[in-house]
Amino acid sequence: MPVIVHLSDIHFGAHRAELAESLLADIASTSPDLIVISGDLTQRARRRQFEQARAFIDRMAAPVLTVVGNHDLPLINLPRRFLSETRRYQRHITQDLDPVIALPGLVAVGLDTMPSWRWKAGHVSPRQVSIVQNAFRGAPLEAWRLLVTHHPVLPAHLAGLVGRDQLVSACAEAGVAVLLSGHTHTPSAGVVDLHAPGVHRRALALVTGTAISTRTRGAANAYEVIQMEGSMSEGGRITVEIREPTSTGWSERRKSHFRYTSSGVMAEPEPG
Numbered sequence: 400m401p402v403i404v405h406l407s408d409i410h411f412g413a414h415r416a417e418l419a420e421s422l423l424a425d426i427a428s429t430s431p432d433l434i435v436i437s438g439d440l441t442q443r444a445r446r447r448q449f450e451q452a453r454a455f456i457d458r459m460a461a462p463v464l465t466v467v468g469n470h471d472l473p474l475i476n477l478p479r480r481f482l483s484e485t486r487r488y489q490r491h492i493t494q495d496l497d498p499v500i501a502l503p504g505l506v507a508v509g510l511d512t513m514p515s516w517r518w519k520a521g522h523v524s525p526r527q528v529s530i531v532q533n534a535f536r537g538a539p540l541e542a543w544r545l546l547v548t549h550h551p552v553l554p555a556h557l558a559g560l561v562g563r564d565q566l567v568s569a570c571a572e573a574g575v576a577v578l579l580s581g582h583t584h585t586p587s588a589g590v591v592d593l594h595a596p597g598v599h600r601r602a603l604a605l606v607t608g609t610a611i612s613t614r615t616r617g618a619a620n621a622y623e624v625i626q627m628e629g630s631m632s633e634g635g636r637i638t639v640e641i642r643e644p645t646s647t648g649w650s651e652r653r654k655s656h657f658r659y660t661s662s663g664v665m666a667e668p669e670p671g
């Protein structure tokens with residue numbers, strides 16, 4: 400029963416420092432098997448901000464999968480942005496820009512959707528589509544398949560993403576069950592259609608809010624706890640809990656339930 404914590408858009412440098420400690424404690428209380436951070440670890444890609452992000456990650460007692468967000472590339476220093484745009488991210492966070500993590504019962508692939516020549520919209524290359532295909536091709540048949548990107552892959556209206564159709568097609572063929580993203584700072588959880596020639600599957604698209612930044616855009620700070628029950632086969636279940644800060648810590652704001660079927664992920668009807 401893998402438990403996955405999903406954070407995004409932490410924006411160190413524009414963060415609520417008082418929430419960082421309580422968030423770490425709340426994450427620890429969920430005993431996660433994997434922690435996903437779907438980009439924008441920093442506000443302006445400054446060295447101090449990456450040091451804060453590194454220290455934050457070092458206090459997590461589970462494997463951490465991160466991807467680059469648009470704020471993790473230098474915005475103002477143009478020579479740095481174009482010559483070594485991910486240098487600081489790679490020095491402080493991880494060398495691997497398109498990480499693959501395999502754990503018992505799940506395989507997660509992260510993609511860097513933030514090339515230096517784009518300011519805000521995302522991009523996925525044919526090489527990265529191959530990474531997705533290869534990672535899931537070799538995975539056990541009933542392992543949960545997760546894809547992590549900063550820019551939401553679907554629903555398409557949430558973010559520009561060049562190469563989206565090829566990526567969606569690869570996800571359909573690979574049977575990806577969950578898409579995890581950030582970028583919008585507004586949490587959402589819903590079933591989306593994945594199409595490839597001769598293939599139609601459904602996946603759960605999760606966008607999580609901004610964990611502790613001041614850039615809440617009208618929504619509360621939030622993160623997600625995703626619990627998988629059973630394997631990625633008929634009868635498998637996914638519960639998504641959105642947690643928000645309160646005056647004394649963090650608590651459940653909303654919970655939604657999904658089940659796995661032969662055509663992919665379906666929403667469970669609300670109880671009552």
Ligand SMILES: [Fe+2]
Nearest residue numbers: 408439470582
């Ligand atoms: Fe962000």
